[in-house]
Amino acid sequence: MTDGARQEILLHGQDALVARRVARIAEEHGFSVGRTSDPDARPTAAVLELDQPDALDTVREWHERWPETVILGYSAFPDQQLWRSAQRAGCDVVVNRGAVGARLAERLAGGLAHRRFPLLDAADAAGRLGLVCRVPETPVGPVAVYQVAGRLYAIADRCPHAGAQLSTGELDRAVLTCPRHGSQFDVRTGERCRGPADSEAQIFTVAREGGQVFLVLPSGEQR
Structure with missing residues (x-):
């Protein structure tokens, strides 16, 4: 893969206004814009x-061919489905x-480090306490x-001690008890509150946007 390929923004669409905005943002951040791309490029x-x-x-x-590429989709009218x-x-x-330019600039300025995975509609969490869902x-x-x-x-639904499904355990305030051996973890921080587990549980950042709740993936994870 060449350096030029790494600095490319691929554009697919007929909207002239969006094309101008993408070209301007790309120039400001030192990227080129391509309508097609070499199959070996990313x-x-x-x-x-x-x-x-x-x-x-x-x-x-695109997602299958370039799993590390950030894909930004846009539409002329809001359509939740x-x-x-x-x-x-x-x-x-x-x-x-109308938001393509701003969001693309935000991603380029941030180094494109954070990816997101949709978890649930925000409305599904309204008024609920404790376990909202398991994905x-x-x-x-x-x-x-x-x-x-x-x-x-969001917490990894696997106990770091022996791999039990944590979401089947009981939650007391913010402390989750593993159903298999009784290890306890704070779902807000992942902190181990009681053994036999000797390490904390993995937690993830959650973001809300556009009526949805997303899992913010650690850098390097593919969607």
Whole structure:
């Protein structure tokens, strides 16, 4: 892979205004813009118009071919069903047409280090306490989402001691007890409160945006 390929932003769409904004942002950050890309290359970011008939298939293809590329999808009108489908297909960011420039600039300025994986609709967590949901398949393995004092927390749903499913254990305030051997962990911090586990549980950052709750993936994890 060449240095030029690493600095490319791939653009797929017919919107002239978006094309101008992407070109301006790319120039400001030292990137080139390509309409097509060498199969052996890996664009740093890819921007795609979701209103095109083949958009979701293209997202899936890009996500499979370039798992490290940040994919930004946009549409002319808010469409929650389309946005969710795009996120499930592999889009890291989905925005309205007018927000493409700002969100792309934000990602480039931040080094594109953080990826997100959709966990649930924010409305599904409203008014719920304790375990909100278990997501069995994420890029970091099964994750359990808890709500404590109005805040959401995500914890790896696997005890670091012997691999038991933590979400089947009892939660007392913020302390989760492993159902197998009784180890206890704070779901807010992952801190081990009681053994026999000798290490803390892994926790993940959670973000809310556009009516959805996302898991913020650690740097280096693929979606």
